[in-house]
Amino acid sequence: MYTVAQLIGGVWGAGGEGGELVVHDPADGSPVTRAPVATADEVAKAVEAARGAADEWAATAPADRAAALHRAADAVEAAAADLAEATTAEMGKPLDDARGGVAAGIGTLRQYAELAPVRGGRTLHGSHPALDFMTPEPRGVVAAITPWNDPVAVSCGLLGAALVTGNVVLYKPSERTPATGWLLARALDSALPAGVLSLLTGGAEVGAALAGQKLDVVAHVGSTATGRAIAAAGARTGAKVLLENGGSDPLVVDADVDPVWAAEQAALGCFANAGQICVAVERIYVHRDVAEDFVDALVARAEALATGPGRDPDTQLGPLVDRRHRDHVHGQVTAAVTDGARVRTGGTLPDGPGAFYPATVVEGCRHEMALVREETFGPVAPVVVVDSFSEGLRCAADSPYGLAATVLTGSMSHAQRAWRELPVGTVKVNAVFGGAPGGAAQPRRGSGQGFGYGPELLDEFSTVKVVHLEAPGGGHW
Numbered sequence: 001m002y003t004v005a006q007l008i009g010g011v012w013g014a015g016g017e018g019g020e021l022v023v024h025d026p027a028d029g030s031p032v033t034r035a036p037v038a039t040a041d042e043v044a045k046a047v048e049a050a051r052g053a054a055d056e057w058a059a060t061a062p063a064d065r066a067a068a069l070h071r072a073a074d075a076v077e078a079a080a081a082d083l084a085e086a087t088t089a090e091m092g093k094p095l096d097d098a099r100g101g102v103a104a105g106i107g108t109l110r111q112y113a114e115l116a117p118v119r120g121g122r123t124l125h126g127s128h129p130a131l132d133f134m135t136p137e138p139r140g141v142v143a144a145i146t147p148w149n150d151p152v153a154v155s156c157g158l159l160g161a162a163l164v165t166g167n168v169v170l171y172k173p174s175e176r177t178p179a180t181g182w183l184l185a186r187a188l189d190s191a192l193p194a195g196v197l198s199l200l201t202g203g204a205e206v207g208a209a210l211a212g213q214k215l216d217v218v219a220h221v222g223s224t225a226t227g228r229a230i231a232a233a234g235a236r237t238g239a240k241v242l243l244e245n246g247g248s249d250p251l252v253v254d255a256d257v258d259p260v261w262a263a264e265q266a267a268l269g270c271f272a273n274a275g276q277i278c279v280a281v282e283r284i285y286v287h288r289d290v291a292e293d294f295v296d297a298l299v300a301r302a303e304a305l306a307t308g309p310g311r312d313p314d315t316q317l318g319p320l321v322d323r324r325h326r327d328h329v330h331g332q333v334t335a336a337v338t339d340g341a342r343v344r345t346g347g348t349l350p351d352g353p354g355a356f357y358p359a360t361v362v363e364g365c366r367h368e369m370a371l372v373r374e375e376t377f378g379p380v381a382p383v384v385v386v387d388s389f390s391e392g393l394r395c396a397a398d399s400p401y402g403l404a405a406t407v408l409t410g411s412m413s414h415a416q417r418a419w420r421e422l423p424v425g426t427v428k429v430n431a432v433f434g435g436a437p438g439g440a441a442q443p444r445r446g447s448g449q450g451f452g453y454g455p456e457l458l459d460e461f462s463t464v465k466v467v468h469l470e471a472p473g474g475g476h477w
Helices: 040-059 062-078 080-091 095-118 151-164 178-189 204-211 224-237 259-275 288-304 323-338 389-397 412-421 456-460
Strands: 020-024 031-036 130-138 141-145 168-172 197-199 217-221 240-244 249-253 281-287 342-345 360-363 380-386 404-408 426-429 462-470
Touching: 020 178, 031 080, 031 178, 040 130, 040 141, 040 168, 040 197, 040 204, 062 080, 062 095, 062 151, 062 178, 080 095, 080 151, 080 178, 095 151, 095 456, 141 151, 141 204, 151 168, 151 178, 151 217, 151 456, 168 178, 168 204, 178 197, 204 217, 204 224, 217 224, 224 240, 249 259, 249 389, 259 281, 259 288, 259 380, 259 404, 281 288, 281 389, 288 342, 288 360, 288 380, 323 342, 323 360, 323 380, 380 389, 389 412, 404 412, 412 426, 456 462
Parallel strands: 141 168, 141 217, 168 197, 217 240, 249 281, 249 404, 281 380, 360 380, 404 426
Antiparallel strands: 020 031, 130 462, 342 360
């Protein structure tokens, strides 16, 4: 059992007057974590304490901040095994995947530690005795509200970029993974000056209280509904809002690709981490010429996945995060069947404890079904058959979301059309996952706003000051 403590103003164990929450292992329902619930008063005190630490950290030399972040990455690396085990216990991710998430987080911390000190601004030359220059500065106090589905990797991105650019951070991990957030905060805090990082735990009410404070930036990764509430709060307080919200990412399968290979890509996109990935494949548009072979191969891939607790080394498909979420996933599948779709495999609630749900392939779907239009966030592959690549692109583009999209095609002209026409932040051609180190992402529409990754995230957490410097009287210095 993990017993979580909050960190406020450099003091561990502060607060805790709002009661506690208990997290249960989604594999068997056993309690694994107890965490305090911050009160509104504790949130306000944490913000006040952060303000008190902001000036000194902002004035710290960029190279010294970077060195601190490198030490923080070392501390996270030393705690990597504990972080992975906590992730698996709290949200069910297979242990190897959890280890990969921790490793990605460590890499992100090191990347930002290397990039931040070499950033600069433009210099402009006007009249002979004058000079204008632009210099990046910290924004001040940042709230980072992070999700449960990849808690270490996502948190390290936001926390690392905010801290190394000279901001102080109030970190609120998901109420479904508070122990993972606590272990991460302990590691980071061990390498940072007291007060630079605070940890607040609790549910949606704590996030709402935090977003309602007078902050400089609120960065949130999570649902669209929560993101919109945070954006509304930011409009009232004047905080900059940085959002990566929900998505319903499409996969378009062209007529000229190997349907078995395409099914392998689709299975990876739909079923990895039980479909609980921000850029998971949520809807498939497959050309009629290859549809039958594609669906047969996708069903075979789904049925071959080994399902079990995340701590089991043979597990490829762990449980969903909890039964409430499983009910949401199953409800969408059931509604699609009622509306005429057919389940080829999966689609049933298993007996026994935990929040397990099988890899599910649903054929005969139509573009207007909720299973296709809305975010599912589960191991479900809804298949819509289309008569042309153009129809697949039109359907893929017709969405309230704009996170990412994937196209599988052997045609360079179709690939070019895809990246030009799809109104999403990221277009992937012939690979559902991947990307170069340091790659950036900027969601659109209901999926959010602002860069969430890459060197550009450093700019999101910075503001720019323009300085005009001129000798007195137009002479010389």
